[in-house]
Amino acid sequence: MSYLILKRSINRKSLYNPSLKINLLASFFSSFSETQFHNSPSPIHKQSISASGNEFRDWKNNGFSSISRENCKSSHGSVFSRFLCSEAAAIDASSSDGLTVENIIANNWTIYDENESDWKSHASAIAQSIYLVKKRLRWKRLKPRLEILSEQLNQPNLWDDPTHAGKISREHGSLMSKIKDVNAFEQQLFEHIDMIKLAREENDAELESESMEALLALRRHIKEKELEALLAGEQDSCSCFIEVQAGAGGTESMDWASMVMNMYKKWAESRGYGVTVVDEMPGELAGIKRATIKVDGEYAFGYAKAEVGAHRLVRISPFDSNKRRHTSFASVAVIPILGDGFSLAQINESDLKIERFRSGGAGGQHANTTDSAVRITHIPTGVTASCQNERSQHQNRSSAMAVLQSRLDQLEMTRQAEMNAEHTQSLTDINFGSQIRSYVLHPYRMVKDHRTNYEVSDPDSVLEGDLDGFILSFLSASLDKNEEDNL
Structure with a gap:
């Protein structure tokens, strides 16, 4: 006693x-x-x-x-x-x-x-x-x-x-x-x-x-x-950027990329995280070609990192007059925001190429009337970041710099610790066999994670942001696998 x-x-x-x-x-x-x-x-x-x-x-x-x-x-x-x-x-x-x-x-x-x-x-x-x-x-x-x-x-x-x-x-x-x-x-x-x-x-x-x-x-x-x-990783407690990019397939994939981005917005909001649209490139007819959101909150990166990879959709296309079944892909990358004073990569102004252009989007008062959008290129690495959703050029430049800093920090982490697979995957590898998760809306209804075999029969709830089951299942499996020697 x-x-x-x-x-x-x-x-x-x-x-x-x-x-x-x-x-x-x-x-x-x-x-x-x-x-x-x-x-x-x-x-x-x-x-x-x-x-x-x-x-x-x-x-x-x-x-x-x-x-x-x-x-x-x-x-x-x-x-x-x-x-x-x-x-x-x-x-x-x-x-x-x-x-x-x-x-x-x-x-x-x-x-x-x-x-x-x-x-x-x-x-x-x-x-x-x-x-x-x-x-x-x-x-x-x-x-x-x-x-x-x-x-x-x-x-x-x-x-x-x-x-x-x-x-x-x-x-x-x-x-x-x-x-x-x-x-x-x-x-x-x-x-x-x-x-x-x-x-x-x-x-x-x-x-x-x-x-x-x-x-x-x-x-x-x-x-x-x-x-x-x-969530015991060094960057897990950080806020993060979530990037979604449409795969090959034209309007069909762009519409799917937009659905995926909306799914993450709703997921983040349901957890009480702050969500800010940093950059968005709309598709010609529907959806988005790519978009970036900032998710502010404790352990945002720790949870969101489970979503990195290609996401596959199977459905009857609303854009096909013959009502045929289509398969679409969208890729997701997640980048931690290390915060002020913790940056791994130093950025020199002389290494930056700053371009200003007119904002795209639906229009409205002030929008599309001035060259307020900003694209910044880091010349030594070729990494780019852009922002067009803020009200002024100064705000867009600040947001674009934050994205650029996080991307360069990610590259540095990859170089130092060979951790690229843990943080993001190539946005160009979006095709059959590379998906981490399938969302099937026809001929049956199911969402299945191919990494853990976790699945649900209600795709609508998942697309409305109910992702915690998939996230926790993946995090548990990835940490518990082959860790017996850690006790």
Whole structure:
């Protein structure tokens, strides 16, 4: 039993029973194994607990709240002192009888629905979630990486380069937070288990009920963490640009590209993200040749990166007077927006070719009357970006520069880490056999992701932006595949 459980138990009004408190203390000390006693620096009966009588005053009313933190730093390193240290307890979390996450998984306890009041079921579900979170976080790599970052943070000249230092500091803080969260989940799991066992020993129905509810709440909370662990990439928390381009097929594909872009707009809006049209080139008769939107919000890139690739549509063409079935393609690219101060590629004004032209579109007041649209070309790489949807040339130039910066950052990430496939695919590879997903509207109705085999029979809901099932399925499959060695 941990110190926290003991304190919580003693502080409960229903447990203000002197004889019960003695039993709690006895249970607390008996939880130490013989191995722990034999492995201590000196025989336990010769050691003294490094705490004065004053530090234990009022324990009857306050538990062990007055115990000094300095006791955790005892030079003798007594078993009791080391056990009270939250840092040590978090490293090897276990129940009072030695139960661990690995033991629970090995026991293969049946997992029932949440409404079943079975602590073993809840514990097994939580243990499985902790295992999955660790795997997705690449647990074995976290601590070595944390040690490297800690050494870098201790270098006296680190802040000579504030940009680099800030990046190191943020990564260090992020890893510390992840490790702390997982350790806290393990600790809470075994605290609740110990509380339930204790309540049954003492026939305390109220304590058992409260502990069971706490275990269920933990089960639901850790399930949410499974999702967060899917988005553990360095750029996942960024906003992003989503680009859609029509494939070969003329008006049919341009109309499909427009449908795909509208699908992403509705998806982003349903998640509460901000959506801004950066650039759009309309088709001659219908749809779009290509378009770019900016999606603002936390983890926008982490989710949207699952959509990279070619999307295939099968339907009876509304543009074919003979009502024949057509197949169309549109390609999607997703580019993270690293934000101010985090750009990987430096842009020199002398390397830019800036062209101004008249905005296209449906017309209206001011539109199509001035050369307000801007196209910027980065001469060394040939990368271009354009914007024509803002009200002024200055705003269009600013938006186009933001797109250009993100595209060049993407190229730099590709060059440095060979991560091109993770961020985007070639917009020219849009043909049969290259699609990641098929949207079939005739002769049957179905949307299927060919990477995960996830499918739904309601294409209309998908085209209205209901993409989370496909996104989460892909993220789970891509992270969970071949990651067994990360625990």
